[in-house]
Amino acid sequence: MSSIENRSFNALEVGEEVRLVHTLSSEDFSLLATQAATIGAGIVDPTIVATRAFSSDAAQNGWGAALLNALIAGRLPGAGSKLVRQTVETMTAAQPGDVMTIAAKVMAKTLEGRRVTIEVRATNQHGEMAMAASAEIVAPKTTVAAEPRAEFVEQMREKGRRYKILIEATRDMKPLKTAVVHPVDIASLTGAIEAARADLMEPILVGPEAKIRRAAEAGNIDIAGYPIVSTEHSHAAADKAVAMARSGEVEALMKGALHTDELMRAVVATDTGLRTARRISHVFAIDAPAYPRPLFITDAAVTIYPTLLDKRDIVQNAIDLAIALGILTPRVAILSAVETVSPDIRSTIDAAALCKMADRGQITGGILDGPLAFDNAVSQEAARTKGIVSPVAGQADILIVPDLEAGNMLAKQVVYLADAEMAGIVLGARVPIMLTSRADNTIARLGSCAIALILARHREARSA
Incomplete structure (x- = not known):
């Protein structure tokens, strides 16, 4: 069973961020149940579970404090952390069944006392800001690993779990x-x-x-x-x-x-089709049980050999999709075979240009880095070993592949060798287009439909 490793003070970086998607249950609104669930799962240090954010008449604040502490003690920095103070503010009413996307970010570090400031934001399935929180903690001095309970691992590695969360998020949406x-x-x-x-x-x-x-x-x-x-x-x-x-x-x-x-x-027909100003592209939404976040691979089905300008639109399409699905600031890894820019490998030149485009506002809404090899994009350990300092390396949400051949092979390898599920959608057209396959199982098909529905309703809300 894989252990959960914390982040020591020296390893933490300002700007570092972790995220999770959590469906609120009735237990999240109970102090005792929340403590039992998080401590019993082996992901929260019981010494820092907050009590002062809870009160007999503050159940609505309780879920926010519980998620704040679960993130701090379980993920950032993790085991061995000590809570100094925290503030939690909830902006909208919450209830069991709401799907929260929670992001925690390291805002500041102070060497004296190993003090670290963490800010947390949560948005619900409707894209509304539901909770804002801040915590000052003493970060652990050394790296330690904790073994999670078997049932927690089984829940986190359930195939199709992320698609089920998306489907649940559509319950109040018109089909x-x-x-x-x-x-x-x-x-x-x-x-x-x-x-x-x-x-x-x-x-x-x-x-x-x-x-x-x-x-x-x-x-x-x-x-x-x-x-x-x-x-x-x-x-x-x-x-x-x-x-x-x-x-x-x-x-x-x-x-x-x-x-x-x-x-x-x-x-794509010029006069009768569904083109927009954007290049039409395809995104595979991958639910890989062993990867700690949703993963998007693009373009692996439509654009065979994309130009630099094609890739700009491919990146923007994927960022917009990820934001619609609740990822506040998607991390985008521009993939190549190496991590350095080489005139002999065109994809590294494109990667550098795309990152500069993002710096100049030609691509918005995400954080880009590249070129990155696949291992550095998805493994923080691999990135640290190679000395790569990056807000994207090891925690990418979106993988931009050099061409369709590489992307198609990568996506199918993840499915058949890593036991992942794969849903797909075409972006950049006037309407969402679901490219399901005869090989898709039920949950993958429903995942594609849920993604299309959430995207369409997100567009409606923005244009209203």
Whole structure:
């Protein structure tokens, strides 16, 4: 079982940040239950669990203080920390079932007394600021490791756990009216109906009606009540679905049993497609149980050999998606084979240029660094070993790959060798586009639908 290692005072860096996504339970509103849960899980030092932030009539503040202490004692800095003082302010009412994205950041360090100031922010599933907190602590002098309880590890490594959190976050959202393009096989038809039953979408089945009904009969799938827009073949289905999106009849597209290039040809058509000022790109949202945060890989499905300007849009699309999903300031790693800029490796030149673009405001909302090799992007230990000092190295949220071939291989390796789940979505078009695969299981399909729904409603809220 992997141990949880703390961060000593010397190892901590100003600007360092950790994040977690947590669904509030009824126990989070009880002091005793919260103490029992966090201490019993082996992730919180019982000597620093706060009591003064709780009171008999302050249950709403209690969850915030509990999460603050869980972050400090369990993650940043971790075991051996001593709480000096803290303030917790909740801005919105919270209840069990709310999905909180919590970020803790090191704001200052003072050598005398090993004092460290940590600030924490939490946003709910609606993007509202729910909690702001600050804590002054004495950081541990040495690095120690604690063994978490087995059931805690099992919970954290549950496959599809992050997709379930996203699905839960959509419970108060209106389902997405979606054109399902050419769903003439059991897999694609099943995915659409499962999403409808989960209240993620209102599907409109677009394709040859006879083939759709035969697939439903073969799979014993009840499609009664779901509208069918009949077309002659898959090309016509793609054209019709795109036209429906242009006219506002549907809010999203979902790929059925047709080739990706068939659908995308209709999407990118100059006069009749769904282009915007942005380059259209694809993002794989990876739920890797062994990685401590959601991971996005782009572009691994649409842009084969992106130019520098293509990559600028690919990066911005991914940042915007991550923000919509609750990551306040996404960390973006521009991948290459090495960590230094080399004129012989084009991806390192592009990485350096993209970072400078971010410095100049041509890319906004995220923190970029690169070139970074894959190990340095996802492993803090690997980054420390190579002497890389970076706010991104070892804790990347988004991986920008050099080209489609590298990205496609990387994403599939993570799935088949690291037991991860993979959901995908196309960005940069007028509406979200779900590129599901026949190999996708139920949770991955529903994850793609939840991502599309959250993104669409986030865009609505911003434009309102």
